[in-house]
Structure formats: structure tokens, C-alpha cells
Amino acid sequence: MKSLLVGVIGHVDHGKTALVRALTGVETDRLKEEQARGVSIVPGFALLRRPEGEIDLVDLPGHERFVRAMISGATGMRAVLLAVDVQEGIKPQTVEHLEIARLVGVRRGVIALTKCDLVSPEAVAARSAELAAVAARAGLEQAAVVPTSVVAGTGLEALAQALGALLKDAPAAIDDGFPYLPVDRVFARAGFGAVVTGTLRRGPLAVGDKLALMPGGRAVTVRSLQIHGRSVQTAEPGRRTAVALRGIELSDLHRGQALCAPGLLAPTRWIDVVLTAVASAEAPLAGGTACRLLYGTAEVPARLRLLDREALEPGETAYAQLRAEEDIALPVREPFILRLDAPPITVAGGRVLDPLSRRRKRNDAKVLADLAALAAGGPREALDIRLAQGGLEGVSEADLVRAVGVAPDRVRRRLSEIRARPVGDRLVDAAHFTRLRETVLAALARHHRDHPIEHGVPLDRLARESGLGEAAAAAALRDLVATKDAAQAGTLFRRADFDPARNATEHVRALEAVFRKGGLTPPDEIEAVGRDIRRREALAFLLGAGTLVRALDRVQKRTILFHKDAIAQAKRQRAQTYPADRGGEGFLAREAGATLGISRKFSIPLLEHLDAIRFPRRIGARRAFLGEDGRPG
Numbered sequence: 001m002k003s004l005l006v007g008v009i010g011h012v013d014h015g016k017t018a019l020v021r022a023l024t025g026v027e028t029d030r031l032k033e034e035q036a037r038g039v040s041i042v043p044g045f046a047l048l049r050r051p052e053g054e055i056d057l058v059d060l061p062g063h064e065r066f067v068r069a070m071i072s073g074a075t076g077m078r079a080v081l082l083a084v085d086v087q088e089g090i091k092p093q094t095v096e097h098l099e100i101a102r103l104v105g106v107r108r109g110v111i112a113l114t115k116c117d118l119v120s121p122e123a124v125a126a127r128s129a130e131l132a133a134v135a136a137r138a139g140l141e142q143a144a145v146v147p148t149s150v151v152a153g154t155g156l157e158a159l160a161q162a163l164g165a166l167l168k169d170a171p172a173a174i175d176d177g178f179p180y181l182p183v184d185r186v187f188a189r190a191g192f193g194a195v196v197t198g199t200l201r202r203g204p205l206a207v208g209d210k211l212a213l214m215p216g217g218r219a220v221t222v223r224s225l226q227i228h229g230r231s232v233q234t235a236e237p238g239r240r241t242a243v244a245l246r247g248i249e250l251s252d253l254h255r256g257q258a259l260c261a262p263g264l265l266a267p268t269r270w271i272d273v274v275l276t277a278v279a280s281a282e283a284p285l286a287g288g289t290a291c292r293l294l295y296g297t298a299e300v301p302a303r304l305r306l307l308d309r310e311a312l313e314p315g316e317t318a319y320a321q322l323r324a325e326e327d328i329a330l331p332v333r334e335p336f337i338l339r340l341d342a343p344p345i346t347v348a349g350g351r352v353l354d355p356l357s358r359r360r361k362r363n364d365a366k367v368l369a370d371l372a373a374l375a376a377g378g379p380r381e382a383l384d385i386r387l388a389q390g391g392l393e394g395v396s397e398a399d400l401v402r403a404v405g406v407a408p409d410r411v412r413r414r415l416s417e418i419r420a421r422p423v424g425d426r427l428v429d430a431a432h433f434t435r436l437r438e439t440v441l442a443a444l445a446r447h448h449r450d451h452p453i454e455h456g457v458p459l460d461r462l463a464r465e466s467g468l469g470e471a472a473a474a475a476a477l478r479d480l481v482a483t484k485d486a487a488q489a490g491t492l493f494r495r496a497d498f499d500p501a502r503n504a505t506e507h508v509r510a511l512e513a514v515f516r517k518g519g520l521t522p523p524d525e526i527e528a529v530g531r532d533i534r535r536r537e538a539l540a541f542l543l544g545a546g547t548l549v550r551a552l553d554r555v556q557k558r559t560i561l562f563h564k565d566a567i568a569q570a571k572r573q574r575a576q577t578y579p580a581d582r583g584g585e586g587f588l589a590r591e592a593g594a595t596l597g598i599s600r601k602f603s604i605p606l607l608e609h610l611d612a613i614r615f616p617r618r619i620g621a622r623r624a625f626l627g628e629d630g631r632p633g
């Protein structure tokens, strides 16, 4: 069913509550004090059923002392019903309420001229024309002006029809896929426990949902849901909703808190915003001004930091930061209002562009360009911008979700569409991932140039040499190996186009010859290589290439260097000597040494090495020949 939340606004005593009563039969002035004084103090709620759907009317207080309450009730309104007393015409809160509606992004509405029983038809006609012009100036598109009287009962059907038309043409409420409900009332109800009410925003809410109570993030569960007294399993965004909660006491609940999907909001002191000064302001709004930040149903002291000018002229729009004096948590794109304490006036309003910011540089082209792009775009652009800001380091998914302000599964879907890449526990956009790859390839090239004798470079060293984090270097390397731009041998990485054999030097060739000749009784390392730096490099090269193998005698704690050809020869020879051992008895280390004609000094490390590569397998003191895959050959 279609629904629309309409804020009923206008100057004090202009007949808002009387209109709502006449349209719906609901008395929204429910407080004793409201009834005694004949003035609305808090927002009241009533449902208007129409053939087109349901209209949630929020009857807002008009008195100048209750503008803050009016703003808290204006949260989530998508259209307005402006009440104007036909005799009084435009008054200060008529203007202020229209400004507030405009600042929170409302562009549609209906105007009711009230108390028309008290004046002549000519006076009604004159006021109608005047109001149509005012509405247009206030940014209300094609607002119908409907003369009414609750005393005479005239114009009410026409007004209901105008509201119905508004509903019919209304775009669907924004659905970002996660529930956000600023709490405006709290009470206990027998059989339901603690109940909060508010306007559900941003996404649906269902019985059983787990939520976080912000600020603070305390976990609560939805026990049951009601919309205008009707129990429901699911509430759609845009509806006035009563939520019975499990997991919390009434005393821990108060207006100004908000229910939200867990993880979507995080506390902060700094937010980036696009801000418009009230058009009817008498003076510019200076940077540095202390003000009250009103968002959802919350209000906190904050300081304004303009980013590209010293002051905001009336009606002007600019990018700015707000520094809250206590932790705040509100979603991106959320509207807010700024007021002064003294004089108590509304000075500006706007939308959140970055809900988790920090102090930013003023007059910085990049900062301002990002904010302009965020202001012009939606979730997609926010995702692109945040990823770009994350650069080579990337952004965590939790941070992205908050910056983008839509449900995590939608963020994930989009991330795969734009081919963002996981790097450790972060995400990097495709362009930066390409740069990561290039950075790693360049670092590999430098390494090969500076250390031509090495076969490659281990990950940790490459990370250092490329100036990247290990996770970033590892992700890039994995991708480079997958695309065959790099190769991995053991723990070493190299460029695919780097052929270590090309870099074999005289020393390498000489050393290799020595060990090839040595066969299964090679010279000691000290003797053949010693401390000579060239020969040590040559040894590293030959080990890296697998030409020489370092075999270990664990008992004697000594190593022997074999040429790979000698090892291959030993394997062949033994396989011929012990064919009967396949799956049989196996042989002892000394028997093998005897067959090969070498002493224990060589046979023990040789067999250890062959064990290490599973040829043959060890069975107690005996060894049996197995295939290289570990199965009996």
C-alpha cells in the first residue's frame, strides 16, 4: 500500500490541530498542558485513509518556543500541509517552517487557508493568490491552495483530495535497505514491555530484527511492531512505527536515540555536510559559529567549520564541517538543521555527505571536489569516492557501508560489479589495484636489476622494497602470478620475464662445475665457497635455481651441497638396486650408502633430503620406495 508522511506546519494557532482533527477524527493535542493552554507542544500523529493509500499526518507545534520539537517531528516528512490563518496571513513561523521544510529537502505540499468562515470570499481569494506566490518562492512545487473552515465544515473534502493527489504522485520512500528509526516517544505497555515510536526511515523493519540502539550501539531485538495500532510483521520505510523491544529497560530509552541496523552507524565528532543558510536570515552565518545541531530526534551542541569561505550569506549553499561536542551517529545523506541558542532562530540546514569524517583542510581543492561529487551523487558515487580516498591502502567493508549508507549486501554486489579487489581485510578499487600491481612489478624489476644473482624476492622483503603493506603486496603478487606476469618458486617471487639463468656469471659456472664433478661426494662448503663474496653470491644463485641442493644431516648438524644431477643419479641407481623393495621390506641407510659407494657423511644427508621430498618413504629405520606422490611406486 502506498503511504506518505506529511508534516502539518504553520504559525501558532493557525488551525493545524483543528484541521487534523477534522480530517481524521484524531485529537493530537493529548497532553494536559496542551489542552489547558490550547497550544501544541509536541508532535502529534494521525492517520488519514484515502483511496490512494494512507497518509501519516504529523501535527507539528507552531509556537516559536517549540520549533525544536517541530524539527524533531519533521524528521522523515516527505511533504507538508501548511496551515495559514486567512486573517493573519504569513507570520514568522509560517516562514520558518517553510524554510525548515525546504532545508530538509521537502519540495511538495498543500496549503490550507484556515478559518475561512471568518472572512469574505474576496478576502479568501486575495489571500489564496498571495500564498500561491509565497509557496513557489519557498520551493514548494505546484502547491494547491485550499480554503477551509472546520467550523463550517467546508473545504475539508477538497483538502483530503489534494492530499490524496500528493500521495498518488509521491515517489516511493527511499529504501536503502537498512532500518533507521529516530526515537520520538518511549513508553511501557502491558504485554509489550518497552515501546518506542518514530518514523521508520531508510529501509524495512521486521519482527525479530536485531538492532543497535544509537549512540552507544547497545543490542536490542524487535519484539513486535505496530503501525497506527495495527500489529504488523514488517514495517515499510516512511511509516510511523511503534516498536516493542526486547533486551532493554524503559529507563535506558529516551527520545533522541535511534534504532539502526547493527554496524551501519558509528560514533563520531566530525561530519562533512552540504549546508544552506536560511534565505530570510538577517545576517551572514560566520564560520566558527556555535550552534545546535538537530538531526533525527536528537539535538547536540556543535561548531560550524566552513571549508571554502568565511561566512555563508543568506540563501547561499556551501560545503562545511560540523564538530559535535558529544558523540553523534547519523547516516549519510541524512538531513539536519542548525539553530542558534541566542537568539533562538533557525540559521541553516543541509545533508550529511560524510558521516565519519575528521578535521579537514580548508580551501583544499581535493576535499571540496570530493564533497561536491558526494553532494551531486548517490550511494554509487559515495562508494567510488570512498574507495578512491582509500587509495592503495584500501577501506574496510564496515567503513564503506557507513560511507555509502546502504545495506551491506548491496555494497558487496556493487563492489563486485566495479571489480573492487580484496586486499587483506580491506577493499581497493580497480584503478588502485592496477597501481598496486604496477608498483609490485616495478619493485620486482628494481630488485632483479640490483640483485641479478638472486632468483627472486620473498614477500616481506618485497613489501618493504615497494613501500606497500604486506597484505597489499601479497594480494598484488597473487594476482600477478595468476595473470602470469610474475612467477613464484618456493618462497621467492620474480617477474615472469626475468630469467635468472641469463644472469649466471663466471663464478656461477665455475662453482657449478666443481659440484657437478664432485657428484655424490662433493667438496665441503667451506672449502668450495669460503667467505668470498662472489662465490657466496654464486652459491645463492645456484641454490635459488635448484641447481645445488643443501642436504642436512640433523644428527651431525652439518650440511652437504649436492649437485641436482648427482641426486638424480642416486635416485635412479637406488631404484635399480632395490626393485624388490616396492611395497616390501625397505632398506637401511647404511645399505643405501654401500650400494652408492659413499660414506655415511654423504649418505645420511642425501637420504634426509630424499625423505624430505618423499623419495623413498621412511618406515621406521627402513625406507621403502614410493612414487613422488607418496604412494608405493
Ligand SMILES: Nc1nc2c(ncn2[C@@H]2O[C@H](COP(=O)(O)OP(=O)(O)OP(=O)(O)O)[C@@H](O)[C@H]2O)c(=O)[nH]1
Binding pocket: 010, 011, 012, 013, 014, 015, 016, 017, 018, 019, 038, 039, 040, 041, 060, 061, 062, 063, 083, 114, 115, 116, 117, 118, 148, 149, 150, 151, 152
Ligand atoms: N472560526 C474558526 N476557528 C478555528 C478554525 N480552525 C481553528 N480554529 C481555532 O483556532 C485556534 C487554534 O487552533 P489550533 O488547531 O489549536 O491551532 P494550531 O495551529 O494547532 O496551534 P499550535 O499547534 O499551537 O501551533 C483554536 O481556538 C481553534 O478553535 C476554523 O476553521 N474556524
Ligand SMILES: [Mg+2]
Binding pocket: 016, 017, 018, 029, 039, 040, 059, 060, 061, 062
Ligand atoms: Mg496544534
